[in-house]
Amino acid sequence: MEKFNTLQGIAAPFPMVNVDTDRIIPARFLKTIKKTGLGKNLFNELRYNEDGSEKPEFILNKPAYREARILVAGDNFGCGSSREHAPWALIDFGIRCVIAPSFADIFNNNASKNGMLLIALPQETVDRLMEDAEKGGNARLSVDLEKQQIVRPDGEVIDFDIDPFKKHCLLNGLDDIALTLQKDDRIGAFEEARKAAQPWA
């Protein structure tokens, strides 16, 4: 997967709570057999009218945010369906980082497998970053994964936590499967023991 080291860019304010993966990418776009090309339907219902024209009031349709690289979002972002099409669609649009008070578990896993950084911060901190995001192109955020820091436009530094293994994989763009296959012998030994103890399993 693509490495994630640092990211500087426009952050779009997305204060909605419980943004579900159906909202991120509606099910009718899951008929694809590819990972790419989903960006045009990201947030489809919020973004387009029934005739396919853009809704000018939607945040990512506004000129200031069309190049957004970061979303600052509400609590429990990515809840609902396990579709990995949700991070694929965000990445295809250009979003590589989402900052929110919390994320749903499956979305969290899916994002990290695709080189996308999710940063969970207390609501008050997210609120301050949301104010920055409201300023559009005049207020870019900088994210440094190695240092685990966000730098606000005014220079204030905000530290964040991340699972050390996820950090390692993101920084190095590591393929999970290749890592696990290094433990092939242990998986084999586990299977042998399991077959002996629980032959039905």
Added chain:
Amino acid sequence: MAQPKTLFDKIWESHVVDVQEDGTCLLYIDRQIIHEITSAQAFEGLREAGRKVRRPEAQLLVPDHNVPTTDRSLPIENEESRIQIDLLKENAEAFGLPYIELNDIRQGIVHVIGPEQGFTLPGLTMACGDSHTSTHGAFGCLAFGIGTSEVEHVLATQSLIQRPAKNMRVTVDGALPQGVVAKDLALAIIGAIGTAGGTGCVIEYAGKAVEDLSMEGRMTLCNMTIEGGARAGLVAPDQATFDYVKGRPMAPKGAAWEQAEAYWRTLPSDPGAEYDKEVTIAADSIEPQVTWGTSPEMVLPISGSVPDPSGEDDGNRRRSLERAIDYMGLEAGQALTDIRVDRVFIGSCTNSRIEDLRAAAAVARGRSIAAGVHAMVVPGSGLVKHQAEEEGLDAVFKEAGFDWREPGCSMCIAMNGDMLQPGERSASTSNRNFEGRQGPGGRTHLMSPAMAAAAAVNGRLSDHRQLL
């Protein structure tokens, strides 16, 4: 004396292959169910890397999400759908994996056929590229919904990289009142803990009301666990579990059964086991539930009214209530029983099993659906459909004016053409009332099968107990 363990601890510990220094575990996955929507890119990944499927016999492939629920002898009209379903079969053949065809009587929704075939067993770990994989927890099987990258990971390595979840217990004391069922309990629990109430946790359901549930009821309850944000749901295996599993095609037989059952009886949580989070709910206080809004936590007893957002102090929450009321075309204070419906959907991995169809048919029997309402029943599998037809339930539904269809996910996810039109309102036994879930602009109210049948008959949300 050994430290008392929870059901989750026992299954988890028996599947850990490796623990890294930072606490990340490699967890062995015994079984994987695979469907057409979240697997194509996983098989493509295997091909690109030149990898094989580690344990072909531990996989089971079946198309369900995107299949037509109309006449199966006709070709699939939508080209993208046809390609996706054909590709599942091609992948099964190319990698030598067990596959159930669209026209096989065993075809159906992944979370219906796993238990039906005895593929789902107590004490196992299971994964599927679908969030409602939590369903299989009804058997005391630790079952995770995963994304496509993890589907590929399981195919290649028969394992997942995970950190242990927190233990959460939801205890439901007492007995559910007459006419109140597992779906009502599931919705009431989500209403109580919220849609992120279980984040980071595996929820074990316990208490008399849970023990009293049938296996179908336990599946409904565990199915909705993901709507409370938890990684998985679990119910301790007991005699009801063993009675359901015994004799299923893929269940152990003979001496293996005896050995398995003896092991399964050791799985329930030990007395004194500790939980990170505990919630207790009184079963006798629960009424039939319906959702009014666009998140499963926006749920109320059928006797309730649409809430007034002005009472909500938190700005984000207030805006979310206002938006939901607006999207749903409702007014604050409106009685739920005044809400008229256009469509009724009885089906989905939550409520499409034989017991669900019996409950809906009991309401529909000798009645007709209201003028202007379109109602459909979509059995969870070919075998459920067959059994319902043996019991004459199809005739009951058809006489009442319901559309009796072929098995699949259908209007729960609205990928196959079974969908609401913009502005249409449904009474649905499915699991998600998100904006646009059943079609762009569609409005969904979640409820039990009997409540959905009552809505079909009355043309509005209703308390089915008044039709008993």
